[in-house]
Amino acid sequence: MVKLLPGGRPRVRTGVPQPPPPPPSGRPTDDAARRLPVATSRWRPSAAGAAARLAVLTVILGSVLAAPLLLPAPLVLIAAKAVVFMLAALSMNVLMGYAGQVSLGHGAFVAVGAFASGYVLTIMQLPWAAAAVAAMSLGGLAAAVLGAVALRVRGLYLALVTLAYDLFVTFTVLNVRALTGGGAGQPAPRPAFATDDLAYVYLGLVIVALVWVFDWRLTASKAGRAIQALRDDERVAASWGIHVTRYKLLAFVISGTVAGLAGAYFAGIEQIVATADFGFTLSLTIVLMTVVGGLGSRPGVVQGAIVFAALPTLLETAHEQLAWWPRWLGSLWEPFVGALLLVLVLVFYPGGIAQQQAPLLRWLGWQRLHAPEHVALGGGGGGPGARP
Amino acid sequence: MARRPRWILRWLRGLLRGRAGAVAATAAALLVVAVLVRSGVNLVSTVSIGVQFGSVYALIALGVALVYTSTGVLNFAQGEFGTVPAFLAYVIMVGGVGDLGDIGAVPDPSRLWWASLMAVAAGALLGVLVNVAVVQRLGALSPVTALVATAGVALMLIQLEIIVFESQARNFPRYIGGEAFTVAGSAVEWHTLLVLAALAVTATLLAVLFRTRTGTALLATSQEPFAAQLHGVSVSAMSTLAWGTAGALGAVGGLLAGGVFEQVFPAMVTRDYLIPAFTGAVLGGITSMVGAVVGGLLLGLLVSSANSLNLALGLNIPGPPQVIVLAALLVVLLVRPHGLLGRAV
Numbered sequence: 001m002v003k004l005l006p007g008g009r010p011r012v013r014t015g016v017p018q019p020p021p022p023p024p025s026g027r028p029t030d031d032a033a034r035r036l037p038v039a040t041s042r043w044r045p046s047a048a049g050a051a052a053r054l055a056v057l058t059v060i061l062g063s064v065l066a067a068p069l070l071l072p073a074p075l076v077l078i079a080a081k082a083v084v085f086m087l088a089a090l091s092m093n094v095l096m097g098y099a100g101q102v103s104l105g106h107g108a109f110v111a112v113g114a115f116a117s118g119y120v121l122t123i124m125q126l127p128w129a130a131a132a133v134a135a136m137s138l139g140g141l142a143a144a145v146l147g148a149v150a151l152r153v154r155g156l157y158l159a160l161v162t163l164a165y166d167l168f169v170t171f172t173v174l175n176v177r178a179l180t181g182g183g184a185g186q187p188a189p190r191p192a193f194a195t196d197d198l199a200y201v202y203l204g205l206v207i208v209a210l211v212w213v214f215d216w217r218l219t220a221s222k223a224g225r226a227i228q229a230l231r232d233d234e235r236v237a238a239s240w241g242i243h244v245t246r247y248k249l250l251a252f253v254i255s256g257t258v259a260g261l262a263g264a265y266f267a268g269i270e271q272i273v274a275t276a277d278f279g280f281t282l283s284l285t286i287v288l289m290t291v292v293g294g295l296g297s298r299p300g301v302v303q304g305a306i307v308f309a310a311l312p313t314l315l316e317t318a319h320e321q322l323a324w325w326p327r328w329l330g331s332l333w334e335p336f337v338g339a340l341l342l343v344l345v346l347v348f349y350p351g352g353i354a355q356q357q358a359p360l361l362r363w364l365g366w367q368r369l370h371a372p373e374h375v376a377l378g379g380g381g382g383g384p385g386a387r388p
Numbered sequence: 389m390a391r392r393p394r395w396i397l398r399w400l401r402g403l404l405r406g407r408a409g410a411v412a413a414t415a416a417a418l419l420v421v422a423v424l425v426r427s428g429v430n431l432v433s434t435v436s437i438g439v440q441f442g443s444v445y446a447l448i449a450l451g452v453a454l455v456y457t458s459t460g461v462l463n464f465a466q467g468e469f470g471t472v473p474a475f476l477a478y479v480i481m482v483g484g485v486g487d488l489g490d491i492g493a494v495p496d497p498s499r500l501w502w503a504s505l506m507a508v509a510a511g512a513l514l515g516v517l518v519n520v521a522v523v524q525r526l527g528a529l530s531p532v533t534a535l536v537a538t539a540g541v542a543l544m545l546i547q548l549e550i551i552v553f554e555s556q557a558r559n560f561p562r563y564i565g566g567e568a569f570t571v572a573g574s575a576v577e578w579h580t581l582l583v584l585a586a587l588a589v590t591a592t593l594l595a596v597l598f599r600t601r602t603g604t605a606l607l608a609t610s611q612e613p614f615a616a617q618l619h620g621v622s623v624s625a626m627s628t629l630a631w632g633t634a635g636a637l638g639a640v641g642g643l644l645a646g647g648v649f650e651q652v653f654p655a656m657v658t659r660d661y662l663i664p665a666f667t668g669a670v671l672g673g674i675t676s677m678v679g680a681v682v683g684g685l686l687l688g689l690l691v692s693s694a695n696s697l698n699l700a701l702g703l704n705i706p707g708p709p710q711v712i713v714l715a716a717l718l719v720v721l722l723v724r725p726h727g728l729l730g731r732a733v
Binding site for chain 1: 462522525526531532533535536537539540541543544546547548550551659663666667670705706707709710711713714717718721722725
């Protein structure tokens with residue numbers, strides 16, 4: 001099925017014969033509805049509309065770029081943490097949002113990336129770029145191995161395998177002293193051109209932008225559509241000639257690679273990685289931020305990551321500065337609030353933040369503010385039950 | 389299902405006819421025992437500890453399998469159905485919420501039985517509450533959404549425990565301390581026997597439950613809720629029953645798990661027992677109650693064998709339980725995804 005994402009319009013290729021999208025359940029199945037994707041793809045905003053969209057996009061981009069400058073100096077590293085979370089959430093989104101595979105062991109991929117980076121930087125004394133590449137390859141490799149098993153199992157079993165893998169990595173692999181430096185941790189210096197906190201944050205933003213563009217081009221490509229097709233129904237996807245195992249493995253590898261990159265960036269924040277930084281709560285937090293952000297939506301999951309990165313500091317600040325704030329509600333409550341957010345989102349807004357912002361995201365994505373009524377074009381939240 | 393556990397007979401018959409699965413399983417078991425004996429491991433204590441762990445795994449796995457068979461939800465909060473009641477029992481035993489900051493407080497063992505009763509009731513209540521407040525309200529109930537939601541519930545409960553009790557282990561008594569008897573010079577603890585007995589009693593009660601009208605209705609609901617409703621079964625009552633029973637089972641598991649190391653700490657059951665219990669349930673066949681018991685016990689034996697072997701051979705592998713759990717899970721899923729005793733789906 002050609003699923004639309006907020007960033008992309010449907011592409012109709014003339015050369016490749018495409019099966020007609022099956023009618024959305026409960027919708028009229030007449031010819032008009034079937035032709036609709038073509039009709040929407042011809043719609044263009046007026047000049048004023050285009051200018052307005054461009055202006056809003058510029059403002060958003062500008063405020064993101066200015067945000068690290070506006071933060072007080074001790075809090076700049078929160079932006080760096082947000083970068084790690086954004087990368088992890090984008091990585092999880094490929095797996096959970098696009099391919100529909102749940103992973104409860106994503107923290108392990110981040111850990112593998114972080115320690116690979118530390119090892120290459122400290123033991124092998126190679127430059128930062130080499131460490132990042134090593135982290136990405138090892139993350140991708142770990143995901144490929146796990147994915148190869150995951151091809152045999154589905155849904156709940158996959159969740160179990162990834163969870164057991166997460167525990168195996170955090171309890172066993174990370175405690176191998178030769179690889180990780182044991183409890184003391186492994187030093188992981190920042191690259192020479194970004195030793196300053198602020199510079200490091202901007203390096204992170206550049207990395208996020210690169211991953212974003214990669215993800216955007218992925219969803220617009222044949223491979224991206226194939227991955228999303230197997231989320232909706234593996235058997236239907238197979239009947240359209242999509243190689244289910246191959247594309248599922250591809251989704252795993254892409255996800256693991258990005259998670260490894262997140263780990264490499266994480267290693268540079270404190271310039272040391274220790275085993276205690278990782279645990280299965282990290283893996284669950286990555287799931288939480290992706291679901292709260294909105295499965296399948298880039299802007300959604302990135303905002304979810306920012307929320308979860310800022311939550312401890314927000315609670316702490318509110319606790320210290322606001323007179324009316326309950327005295328007991330300190331930063332210790334952060335994981336509780338995060339988990340509560342997840343449960344509330346799942347119960348009330350399964351599409352997460354992206355579902356809330358659907359019209360806005362659609363508008364920014366060069367489309368109409370409101371999708372034509374009789375067609376179910378996804379505006380963000382492609383998660384289960386995102387649309388009524 | 390708990391109907392005629394003839395699996396031992398089936399296994400023996402398979403062995404006689406030379407069926408690959410039964411032969412391989414027997415060979416693997418003999419190999420493990422041989423390796424254990426050769427490397428000078430104390431077999432009695434390994435088995436005793438294995439049974440202690442395995443019975444707790446099996447109790448948790450029973451709750452997991454019960455909820456999974458009847459409502460199709462893999463309940464990640466099952467571990468916290470154990471830890472929260474164990475903490476409640478602790479609070480009752482130290483005499484109220486007055487001085488919870490006292491980390492070294494010694495619970496009063498004379499109140500243990502009464503506290504346990506309250507804890508099991510609280511566990512059942514917690515199970516029903518989670519079902520009504522969260523699981524039933526999930527808009528689109530895909531199994532994965534439900535798993536993530538229950539994981540969220542587990543995280544919330546864990547954090548509440550950390551807020552109230554800090555990340556510190558608290559003392560927790562055993563029901564019966566000391567050693568029951570010695571075999572070949574190695575002591576077998578009373579706690580091992582008690583945990584095993586608790587498992588046997590619970591499993592029997594469950595087996596009886598599934599033979600009553602209510603149990604049949606529960607099974608019918610799990611197979612086809614709509615048809616069950618047409619026959620006058622209240623689907624919501626059945627899901628309340630399943631979750632309540634699972635909560636009570638979790639509480640029993642949590643109380644006994646507290647006795648294993650004579651302490652409770654936040655996320656105790658989730659961290660140390662839940663994943664092996666899940667794996668045990670998968671190993672035995674997640675749709676089978678007998679499978680949950682067999683799988684849990686088997687995994688307990690595997691974990692304690694791995695621990696003793698690691699010590700005896702001086703391998704110094706960190707976290708042998710985690711290695712063996714992942715390995716067992718992978719082998720089962722690759723070789724026999726529906727588990728030892730489960731139905732093929």
